[in-house]
Amino acid sequence: DAGVIQSPRHEVxxxxxxxxxxxxxxxxxxxxxxYRQTMMRGLELLIYFNNNVPIDDSGMPEDRFxxxxxxxxxxxxxxxxxxxxxxxxxxxxxxxGTNTEAFFGQGxxxxxx
Amino acid sequence: xxxxxxxxxxxxxxxxxxxxxxxxxxxSGNPYLFWYxxxxxxxxxxxxxxxxxxxxxxxxxGFEAEFxxxxxxxxxxxxxxxxxxxxxxxxxxxxxxxxxFQKLVFGTGTRLLVSP
Numbered sequence: 586d587a588g589v590i591q592s593p594r595h596e597v598x599x600x601x602x603x604x605x606x607x608x609x610x611x612x613x614x615x616x617x618x619x620y621r622q623t624m625m626r627g628l629e630l631l632i633y634f635n636n637n638v639p640i641d642d643s644g645m646p647e648d649r650f651x652x653x654x655x656x657x658x659x660x661x662x663x664x665x666x667x668x669x670x671x672x673x674x675x676x677x678x679x680x681x682g683t684n685t686e687a688f689f690g691q692g693x694x695x696x697x698x
Numbered sequence: 699x700x701x702x703x704x705x706x707x708x709x710x711x712x713x714x715x716x717x718x719x720x721x722x723x724x725x726s727g728n729p730y731l732f733w734y735x736x737x738x739x740x741x742x743x744x745x746x747x748x749x750x751x752x753x754x755x756x757x758x759x760g761f762e763a764e765f766x767x768x769x770x771x772x773x774x775x776x777x778x779x780x781x782x783x784x785x786x787x788x789x790x791x792x793x794x795x796x797x798x799f800q801k802l803v804f805g806t807g808t809r810l811l812v813s814p
Contacts, residue, residue, distance in 0.1 A: 589741075618802075628788065628804040641801065676741055684749050686732055687802065689741035 589690035591677050597696045603665040606693045608677030609658055616680040618687060619652055619662050623673045634660065667697045700725040702791050704805035711779045712813050719774040719808045721763075721789030731772040732790040732802070733763055742788060748772060759783070779812045786810075 590609040598604050610617045618633040632642040637654045645652070649668070654660040664671055674694050678687040701724045711717045723729055730749055734742040746757025753765040763774045772789060789805040 627806045630801055630803075633801075678742075684730070686744045686747050688744065689734075691741045 589677055589679050589688055591675075591690035591693050593693060594691060595694045595696075597698065598667055600668055600697055601666045602697075603663065604667045604671075604695060604697075606662040606675050606677075606695070608660045608662070608690060610660070610677070610679030611681075611688055612658065614679035614681045614688075616682075616687070617654060617660050618678040618680070619660070620676040620678065620689075621673045622676060622692070628676075631662070664695075667695075669697045672696050700729070700791050700793050700801070700803050702789050702803055702805035704787075704789055704808045706808050707806075708809040708811060710811045710813065713781050714778050717776050717779045717783070717810065717812070719787050719789075719810060721772045721774065721805060722770050723772060723789070723791040724770065725791060725793040727793050730792040731763075731765060732792075733757065733761070733772075733774050734788045734790065734804075736786040736788065736807075738785075745774070745787075779810075781812045781814055784810055784812045 592607045616635050619631040621629045621631055631644045632652045633640055634654045650664055652662045674692045676689050676692045678689045680687040703722045705720055709719055732747045733745040735745050736742050745761050746755050746763055748755050748765045756762045761776050763772050765772055786807045786809050788807050790802050792802045793800045
């Protein structure tokens with residue numbers, strides 16, 4: 586398996602634009618997580634899904650952020666409109682079960698100018 | 699709610715010396731504990747985990763960690779450091795629960811710098 590695949594690896598966009606980050610989890614993994622990493626706040630859990638259903642989105646910072654998982658092999662994190670303070674590295678991770686570790690993608694480095 | 703503390707922002711060791719990266723945790727019940735490593739411009743890579751059983755857990759690249767329930771600690775150790783071990787290390791905890799969903803909470807990370 587190729588692991589968790591995220592695209593794009595880098596994204597530079599202007600303030601106010603819509604940004605969509607994509608994630609393909611490892612096949613067979615029931616859980617999918619979106620994290621954000623910044624120098625100031627470290628790793629923050631934004632939202633996670635179990636069997637394609639959003640379970641906890643309490644980490645989503647604002648209504649500008651939304652996430653979907655239309656099927657077991659694909660998830661998106663959308664920011665609309667984007668702001669400079671959204672600049673961060675966004676990680677997707679997946680996990681096969683409850684007593685297991687999560688596997689992380691390479692991340693998407695987002696820069697909003 | 700669970701939490702993790704990594705009290706050291708950076709740990710410096712000389713190659714060949716033993717290393718310890720500290721982690722303490724707080725959960726209301728029994729924990730699942732994890733260590734991850736992050737190299738520059740990369741995602742987090744799993745090193746090792748404690749779920750149950752033996753308190754001494756061995757993981758990838760010669761790392762090990764000891765679960766100490768009385769001290770609520772899960773320090774990462776390696777007998778002999780390599781320059782290539784230089785990276786950012788994260789401790790994480792999740793509360794064990796038979797039902798419901800529990801978040802994995804990460805510490806702030808400790809940068810390990812191994813000098814030649």
